[in-house]
Amino acid sequence: MLNIENAGETVQDIASDETMPEDRTPETAALSVKKRKGPSTSTTLLYVLILFFVIGFAAFAFFSGRSKTFELILCGLSMLCFVWLAISIFPKSKQFFSGERILTTEDKAGERSRLRLHPTVRTILFALLAQVAFISIVYAVSVMRYGFGGTIIEEYPRLFVSSRALAFGDDSRSALSYFGLLSFILPENVNRLVAGSWLIHPVFALNTVFVCLAALFDYELLILDFDKKSSRFGTALLLVSPSIILMLQPMSGIAPFIALSLLSVFAARKGKLLAASLLAVLSMAFNIFGALLFSVILLEGIRAYRCLKDEGEKHKAAGSLVKGIVGAFIPAAAAAAAVLVSAKLGVGLPFLKNGFIWFFEPLSRLICGPSSGMTTGVLVISIIAIILVYLLAVFAIRRLRTSHAVLALLDLMLMPSLALGSMTLLSVFAQPMLTSMEASVLSRKLLRTFFSFAMAILTILFIVFFFTKRPA
Numbered sequence: 001m002l003n004i005e006n007a008g009e010t011v012q013d014i015a016s017d018e019t020m021p022e023d024r025t026p027e028t029a030a031l032s033v034k035k036r037k038g039p040s041t042s043t044t045l046l047y048v049l050i051l052f053f054v055i056g057f058a059a060f061a062f063f064s065g066r067s068k069t070f071e072l073i074l075c076g077l078s079m080l081c082f083v084w085l086a087i088s089i090f091p092k093s094k095q096f097f098s099g100e101r102i103l104t105t106e107d108k109a110g111e112r113s114r115l116r117l118h119p120t121v122r123t124i125l126f127a128l129l130a131q132v133a134f135i136s137i138v139y140a141v142s143v144m145r146y147g148f149g150g151t152i153i154e155e156y157p158r159l160f161v162s163s164r165a166l167a168f169g170d171d172s173r174s175a176l177s178y179f180g181l182l183s184f185i186l187p188e189n190v191n192r193l194v195a196g197s198w199l200i201h202p203v204f205a206l207n208t209v210f211v212c213l214a215a216l217f218d219y220e221l222l223i224l225d226f227d228k229k230s231s232r233f234g235t236a237l238l239l240v241s242p243s244i245i246l247m248l249q250p251m252s253g254i255a256p257f258i259a260l261s262l263l264s265v266f267a268a269r270k271g272k273l274l275a276a277s278l279l280a281v282l283s284m285a286f287n288i289f290g291a292l293l294f295s296v297i298l299l300e301g302i303r304a305y306r307c308l309k310d311e312g313e314k315h316k317a318a319g320s321l322v323k324g325i326v327g328a329f330i331p332a333a334a335a336a337a338a339v340l341v342s343a344k345l346g347v348g349l350p351f352l353k354n355g356f357i358w359f360f361e362p363l364s365r366l367i368c369g370p371s372s373g374m375t376t377g378v379l380v381i382s383i384i385a386i387i388l389v390y391l392l393a394v395f396a397i398r399r400l401r402t403s404h405a406v407l408a409l410l411d412l413m414l415m416p417s418l419a420l421g422s423m424t425l426l427s428v429f430a431q432p433m434l435t436s437m438e439a440s441v442l443s444r445k446l447l448r449t450f451f452s453f454a455m456a457i458l459t460i461l462f463i464v465f466f467f468t469k470r471p472a
Helices: 004-015 026-035 041-063 069-096 111-115 120-146 152-160 200-222 228-240 243-247 254-269 273-284 288-310 314-345 350-354 362-367 376-399 402-418 421-429 434-441 445-467
Strands: none
Touching: 041 069, 069 362, 069 376, 069 402, 120 152, 120 200, 120 228, 120 243, 120 445, 152 200, 200 228, 200 243, 200 254, 200 434, 228 243, 228 434, 228 445, 243 254, 243 421, 243 445, 254 273, 254 288, 254 402, 273 288, 273 314, 288 314, 288 402, 314 350, 362 376, 362 421, 376 402, 376 421, 376 434, 376 445, 402 421, 402 434
């Protein structure tokens, strides 16, 4: 459980100077105090962030004439939650920006053991097996419910491309043409172009490859910070949770979005900041929320600058800082330009035309707003899912690497808030850092095993009661 008092003390430690060693003389201590009488950079950023939330919420409460008291209370609670998450990130950020080397799992392993940390072939085979298993489960449930309508190959377009199901159905199967930059050149119901045409075969093959790559990149990113068992657990969750149902729908664009996002984060971790920037832009083609990767690129660039500067390599340090700033600017500028063009010309990114947007808060829309054609069951599980991911973030975000934690916070703030209410489940299970948060919290073997089986069963129940159920 979180200890609020300890967390408060930790945040105070950030704002205060380092504890004075016993061997310092009073004169040295006095000079140190004079030298450091201003707040630290991390404390200043924390105050700015809290001020941003407060001003934003005040503006929202003042200008949102349609908001009722209960809605404002929900939004206020949401703001407090995000402020708490932001505060939780700061204690670990001090070490992240200090220039000290943070050992990864690879660093701690021996040369022979290091080679065993990367079971590439097994990860890909497991991803293929998971895809075959869940496609077969969806097909079997559909046959039992509606009778035999053709072979699994013949039924694939109806089950995973045509919009005839609930929950992850109508919305998620056209998500690519709602969220991606490709929406500028694709019709909103792009799935109609694919279902029943020869395009279904190359689209299926390409999507299968992206699901395998998403699993592989997820594992390679997890193994940098976690042990092998925790990394395998995180990757398994990606392939047995409802995320797999989203990734199996090629027109959702979720598989390439997750794969490219994870690869972008991995490249940033390895110091390839400009490559990470280009990968972020590619991920935006499928989902514009890939622009949030700018945070990882910028923070990793600042960290590289601090590390190289402490090592005396000022020229390389300056280069890393410039690459971090430029690399962060590219996806952020691309997203801003896309939003501006969509607003001015009225084309592309249809999700921006949702109208009234709540203040970082999907719960208000789900509880108080219109259900957007959602059934009661889907509405309830959407509310439960967003509450559970909030709770997961409270326990997990302070354990993540600072750059990963900031990306998780931004995703959690913006993806469920800006998406349609009926796309809440999509926005929850399409977050690239979700498996990292789960792996950081569920560290015990018995708990990991139980959670994996429970998630697989829940996914199957979701298929039975929601995914394959057609509207009346």
